[in-house]
Amino acid sequence: MPDVLSTLLTPLTHAVAAVLAAAHHLATALGLGPSSAGGWLLAVALLVVAVRTVLLPVTVHGVRSAHARAHAAPQLRELRRRYAGSRDLEQLTAMRAEQRRIHAEHGVSAWGLAPVLLQLPLFYALYRVVSDLAAGHSVGALDAGLVASASAASVAGLHLTGHLGTTFGASVPGGLLLAAVALGAALLSLLTQRWFVLPMTDPTDLPEAMATVQRLMPWVGGLGVLAAAAFVPAGLVVYWFVNNAWTFAQQGLVWRFAPTPGSPAALRRATTT
Template sequence: MLDFIYYPVSFILWCWHKVFGFVFGDDNAISWILAIVFLTFTVRGIMFKPFVNQVRSMKKMQDFAPEIKKIQKKYANDRQRQAQEMQKLQREHGVNPLGSCLPLLLQIPVFIGLNWVLRNFYPGKESNYFFDAEGVRSYVDAKIFGVNLGDAINHVSMMGGPDIAETGWQWSVVPVALPLMVVASVATHFTARHSVARQNPASATQQTAIMNRLTLWIFPAGVLVFGAFFPIGLLLYWLANNAWTLMQQRLVYTKIDKEEEAKKAEVVEKRSNLAPKPGQKPQVGQKPKPGQKPAQQPKSSGQKGGGKSGKSGTEQGADKSADKGADTSADKAATGNGQSTKNGKSPKGGSSVRGGAWAKNGGNQQRPASQGKKAQGRKRR
């Protein structure tokens, strides 16, 4: 009925057994142990991408956990409306609720398929999916510390095969199976602890608290108790699976943490680029930081050096031109007073001006320099 699961699992196991059997020999227990371990790694490698999506989905759900709590509190008496709002919130944040469950759902068929295939190895079996009679015999004869890989402490025959007489407790398996059960249980606990430590306390709910207790204590205890019914090969699969999960969690979580740190550093860098440098005034229209003086409008050319007058630059320029023109006219008039006029000649040592020694310049009388000196000399005489 579940051949679509059994055949792929059997094929992967057969491939790896051929690889390691070429190195160590087909009947060597190491070939079968490594085949089971690398079957686990192959399946988990296929599920690596869904696992990364699971971690990202859980991280997003933790980020908007306060919004989830608000919805749960607001629609506490309306479960249907609460579910609708939750789905709407998940769509807005791009979270797939099945993304966190997909890796676990994919591991369950592999666990069931491997359990069935390993239990189907027993003496006298002619074929076991991809394994022929020789492959079945090789697995049955492979022993680790004198214990067959298909044996369990409490061997319950599920196949109805010739080993039905061996159903019951097999104490000879305890020295090998019991340490594997304990190590697998402890590995399950530490894997769950590493995952729970990543959770955001602000996103804790009653459901997450229950799930944390299950993964931290109930599941490891289940492995310890029900491991007595697992074949040695299945205990090896469980141990390899937890070892892979713990390593994968560390790698993926480290990568995601680095991505978040890079994003935060990029945001800080953008803000620092937008902010003015130390000692630099902020640009006009830019909101100053706390404790920083706001930017002032630059002064116009007309206000520079003459803010009290209130005149614009154009008016001051016109005033300067008028003053300069007046000074130039006055200089020309003064120069003309010292030169000979049209109706008179200047005598030696002085100048004569028609109508007197005085020249009028813009209403102001000026005395020629030469005549002024002669007049002063006459008065002294």
């Protein structure tokens, strides 16, 4: 199955490789050495900018969908109250028809999870590209010369193609640097969830068990990044750090200027304006 998935996503993997190669060429055009750590770090940062810019319409769709669901929530809550305990097929059919009408009225998309699902192939392609670089394999526009250049780039003994265990074995400063980058990526994930995502969630209709799970999710996400960082190439950890920094800033802007209606963030904004 992994081989089939890899084959299906080969065009996307090659597209990501082409963007990374172009970003590296731009970094060298700016005067950074082809095998310098600075050149490859800038290339990874530019890759994040390119990917997140492409995903901006998905982000906007997600914000609009959240607002639509929030505006529909009071009517849906009343609808559930009216039909609570009903087992009659005719009444249940009527309830579903009314639910569809409310969704249509407020523009609630039936494809609410589509934006998240669309990102999964892209993340897989990113993982394949960095993994191939770490293994010394050419992929798409990243030819043998660029692969050798990426393998040679290092900061304090930290190579972008290295792993945490091997890096610590070869260079303690490099291992500590990679651990610090992983910790930064995990912290950014945690703070994004706690400061910006949770406050934009309306807890009104959430069962207590689900609310407890939501409160734990920031910690689960942060610890997940730390755990994964022990097994993936350093280049991917760097990508996570820059990507999480982008997400932190992006969610901060949404929290400040377009919070979900009815959420604690929206109430805070209403009392301060």
